[in-house]
Amino acid sequence: MSKKDEILKASLVLFTEQGARATSTKSIAKQAGVSEALIFKYFGTKDNLLEELIKKDYFDAIDFTRVYLSSKSGKDFLIKFIELPIDLVDNQFDFWRMIYKIFPLNPIAQQYHNNFMKPSLKKLEKSFEALNYENPALEAEILLLFVDSIWKSYVSDKITKEKYQEISYVLKKRYNLI
Amino acid sequence: MSKKDEILKASLVLFTEQGARATSTKSIAKQAGVSEALIFKYFGTKDNLLEELIKKDYFDAIDFTRVYLSSKSGKDFLIKFIELPIDLVDNQFDFWRMIYKIFPLNPIAQQYHNNFMKPSLKKLEKSFEALNYENPALEAEILLLFVDSIWKSYVSDKITKEKYQEISYVLKKRYNLI
DNA sequence: GTCTATACATCGATAGAC
DNA sequence: GTCTATCGATGTATAGAC
Secondary structure, three states: OOHHHHHHHHHHHHHHHHOOOOOOHHHHHHHHOOOHHHHHHHHOOHHHHHHHHHHHHHHHHHHHHHHHHOOOOHHHHHHHHHHHHHHHHHHOHHHHHHHHHHHHHOHHHHHHHHHHHHHHHHHHHHHHHHOOOOOHHHHHHHHHHHHHHHHHHHHOOOOOHHHHHHHHHHHHHHOOOO | OOHHHHHHHHHHHHHHHHOOOOOOHHHHHHHHOOOHHHHHHHHOOHHHHHHHHHHHHHHHHHHHHHHHHOOOOHHHHHHHHHHHHHHHHHHOHHHHHHHHHHHHHOHHHHHHHHHHHHHHHHHHHHHHHHOOOOOHHHHHHHHHHHHHHHHHHHHOOOOOHHHHHHHHHHHHHHOOOO
16 A cells, blocks of 8 residues: 555544644654645645545545436335445445535535536436326435435444434335335 | 624634545634634633534433423424424524434544434434334334434435425325324 | 655744833 | 733645755
8 A cells, every 4th residue: 555545544544533724743753654744745735635545436426326217217216315425335334424524614625516416316306207106306305415414324324324224215115116 | 792792703614625634723723803813812722622512402302302302202203303403503593403413433523423413313222112113123223214314414405405305205104293 | 655754834832021 | 801912832735855
C-alpha cells in the first residue's frame, strides 16, 4: 500500500470519527505513519484531500449502482431500489459512514451526493407510472426520501442490518411488490 | 435584548452556517457586538455555550410536543404525529436548522434529541396496536424513521412546505387515517 | 519521494483595569 | 458587567535537506 493510500485510509477513519474540520493534518500524518509535509505534497490542501476521498468513492458507488439497477423496470426496479442501500453500504461501509457524518455541513459532499441520486428519481417515477400510481412524481420523491433515511439510520448505527431487512420487507409488501 | 441573548442569537446563526467547530468565539463576539471575553464570562467554554443553546430549545420543543399530542390516541395520535414536524419546525425554524446541521457530529445534540424522541415511540406502538397492525413495534419504528426524515428534508430546504403537506396527505391516506 | 524544522495565523481562554 | 491586552497551544502550510 502506497503512502498516498495510507493517507487516504487514515483520513477516512479520522474524518468519520470527528468530522473533517476537527481532524488535524498532524493526526492524519501520525495515523498514516508519514510526515505531515507529505500530505501537502500529495494533496495541496486538507480540503483537496477530502474532495479526492469523496470523489473516488462516489464514482465507485455510481458504478455499483448502475450495474445493480441495470435493465430493471416497474416492480423489479422498485424492489431492487429498496434493497440497494444495504448492499451498497456494506460494500463501502466506512465511506458512507463518513458521508453521513459530514454531509449537512459539507457542500462538496452534498454536490456529489445529488449527482449520485439524480438518475434514480426519474427511473422511480417511470416505475410508479408503469404501475399506474395516481401521482408518480410524488411517489418517487417519497420513496427516495425514505430509502435515503434508512441508509442514514443504518450507517449511523440507529438500526441493525436485521432491522433494515425487516423494514425493507414491510415496505415491499406495502407497495404490493411481493 | 441583553448581551447574553445577543451572544446566543449570534451563535445560533453562525453555528448553523458553519457548524459549531468551525465557528470561532471571535466571530461570535463580532456578530453579537460584544467583547470575546464576555462570552467566557457568561458561558465558561464554547461547548457550554452550545449546550445551553441546545438545552433551552429542546425543553421548549418537549413542551410544545406534549401539548400538541396530548390526550390523543389511535388514529388521532398518528395523524397528529405525522403533522407534528411542520408545526414544530415553523415554531423554532432556526433552531431545528442548526440541529440538522450539527447533529451527526455532535453527541450532545444526539443525546437531547433522543430524549425528545423517546416518549413518542411507545405511544406510536400503542396506536398501531389499537389499530390491529400485525407488527406494531416495527410499524412504530418505520413511521418514526420516516417522520424524522421529512423534518430533516424540510429544514434543509430539500422540500418545501407545500411538498411536506402533500407527502403528509399521501401518508395519512396510506395508513387509512383519512 | 520523504523527512525535519519552522513560519505564521488563529484558536480558546485568562488577567486585570474600569 | 464589560472591555483591552495577552497567553500558550494548536492549526495549516512551506522551505529546504536528503
